[in-house]
Amino acid sequence: MSMFDWDGILPTKVFVGLQNFKEIVSQDPSWWQAMGNAVYITLIALILQNALAFLLALACDREIKMRNFYRAVFFIPPVLSEIVVGMAWRFIISDVDGANIINRMLVSAGLPQLVHNWLSDPKTVLTTVALVHSWKGFGWGFLIFLAGLQIIPKDLYEAARVDGASAWDSFKKITVPLMIPVIVLVSILTILGTMQAFALILALVGGEFAGHTSVPVLRILTVMRDSSRFGYACAQGISFGAILVIISFIQYRLSKKYREE
């Protein structure tokens, strides 16, 4: 289907070969802008969301009171739908459609110069999207990191302590090397999840600033529904899907390698 020019309804399909793919690569700036946006959100999520998840997992991987409470609470954002999260946050931070809580807090903290229209300024809207996405997502990473940390045998740390290693030493020499496969896993899952996120953006930002917050999934939907170019939308879907499949495949090979070691 990706090789046809077709509106999805009429029986007239025109075979265009690889023309659709050529158009994606060379004549479709809005597609590349959407890709760029998705990559930007993904980078922020990779760094911020996973660093936070890792720190929280470290903090919880010890004899600590209320561990179950923390674990239960951190996973509440991931069980909510993207739509619910997007709308609730829009209502909290938007200056147009909401109560503007962040700005009110900035004012009462004595920082009125930082007050900003986070969702209606094209410069900050994408970062805001990335932050809300990270808020929703860090619970996943946290759970997987915590599961990973808990498999590390405790006597390794004991032995290191007897040998006079400091806490920092054993973190560097034991925790990090043993956690690398888990970190790779979580990173790849973050990339796969974030690249495909779109309902959150629809709910958080709505239709405005289409270009500034557009992502590939939204582009495919727009091309399909608004301009009825099914062949072209399908080609976009295949190109995008192929990128994600390659990323999953890299993950598969890496984890196989780690398991064999």
Next chain:
Amino acid sequence: MKSAIYYQTKKVTMNVLIHMFLLSVAATCLYPVLWMLASSFKTQGTIFSDISLIPRQFHFENYYFAVSKSDFGRYFLNSVFYTASVVFGIVIISSLAAYAFSRLRFPGRKVIFILFIAAMMIPIPGSFVALFVLLNKLHLRNTALGYILCMISVGLSMSIFLLKTFFDKMPRELEDVARMDGCSKLGIWRHVALPFAKPAIAVVVVFNALNVWNEYVLALIILDSKKLMPLQRALMMFRGEFLTNYPLLMAGLTIAAVPIIIVYLVMQKYLVKGVVASQGVFG
């Protein structure tokens, strides 16, 4: 030599700092949810002036309005219906398939299993245009059945994988006993394998229920009629209609969020297992 008091103080300070860190993150997790809940009990007049988490007065009419005037009851039931049917379908099909992959010897067993797992790697955005056309051809677009079948296929691979690893660990003696008692293969699946796999099935149920309840993109492509829409889809439409009626919108969000939070809190153990296990699929 540093004194014991020094170490004691250091340990306590460390603990306090860690708790402060964890508590502040926990607060940011809870705040939007509580805020949404609180706002749904306010009125249009008080929602911006009274920004506390405990409303001065509780107004339940938002819920009344959401259910009576804008069909939220129906959307809620649609979501319940989709979730129940999809989860039921997945449990039946995936447990049968996983049992077959685990126990029966048939030609092409490995290849078919790998195809199933590989299908899981194909992301929905890569295939929904084709799915749209296929459903149109089958006249299943804009039908509840079409949506249910698609959602079953979305959850199937992961569930089969999870159950197969579980069945692989099932002792053969259990089956032998049943076979001697005259159980057929299907009877063994029903009376031995299913009860044995209960914990794994619980994981499959919770994990898929969450997925279906929160699903948006397929509902957007497949369903057009209002009367078929699940909650997530209806919420977006609802926002278009009642953009400025925030308390009502928050009541709608609460209706969509609270059931899943309750299910999560009750079944937390299984969900956490599901999250960790689903990563094992890739690992």
